[in-house]
Amino acid sequence: MASGLLKLATLGGVAASGGGIVAGASMMSGSKQEASAIQKTSASVEEKESLDQSDDSPSLEPKAPVCIIxxxxxxxxxxxxxxxxxxxxxxxxxKDGFFSKLQGVENETQIKKDVKEACSGSNGKKNKDGNVYVWQEGNKWIYSTPMNEKDWVKETTVAQEFTSRK
Incomplete structure (x- = not known):
């Protein structure tokens, strides 16, 4: 009877330790599933760094500044x-859309030069937030630096009677 009891105790111990191993393995695999689910739904640190670097890297072709006339x-x-x-x-x-309208005006060469310089902000010519303001008197177009120091399109006292053209 003592040997039967010893066999039962040994068998019970083996079963208990086997159950503990299975339970432990089950817990570990459950943790791995949760971790993998998190990894699938969020970017890793390396991916984020890669994205951040690509945003800051200069593009191959520089974009021309917007210039609205x-x-x-x-x-x-x-x-x-x-x-x-x-x-x-x-x-x-x-500016190309504007230049297409200049056919046959007296000062076509000068107004094109003035507008190009205003768009690029060179030779003392100005634009306001990419906007250039010109007007026509007879067969001449006028660009004036002092009249381009204010962004007239944002002024509430200035009537906007235009339609956009390309």
């Missing part, structure tokens, strides 16, 4: 020597 009505005197626009008549999405 507004044809304004002839400016009116304000106070002293200052003038202001009361109406914006046309909007050109880029």
């Amino acid at each position: 507004y044809k304004a009505d002839i400016p009116v005197p304000k106070t002293g020597t200052s003038r202001e626009f009361k109406k914006l008549l046309e909007r050109f999405e880029n």
Whole structure:
């Protein structure tokens, strides 16, 4: 009977330790499943660093700055020597669209030069947040640096009577 009891105790111990191993393995595999689920739904640190670096890297082709040309009505005197626009008549999405309208004007070469320089902010010519304001008097187009120091399209006192053109 003692040997039967010894066999039963040994068998019980083996069964208990086997059950413990199985239970432990089950817990470990459950943890791995949770961890893998997290990894699948979020980017790893390496991936985030890779994305951050690609955002900061310069592109191969530099983008040309946006330059919108507004044809304004002839400016009116304000106070002293200052003038202001009361109406914006046309909007050109880029300088090429504006240049296509200049066929046959007296100062075509000069106004193209002025607008190109204003768009790039070179030779003392200015634009305001990429906007360039010009007007027409007879068969001549006028660009004036002082009239491009204010962003007229944002002024509530300036009527916007234009349709956009490319």
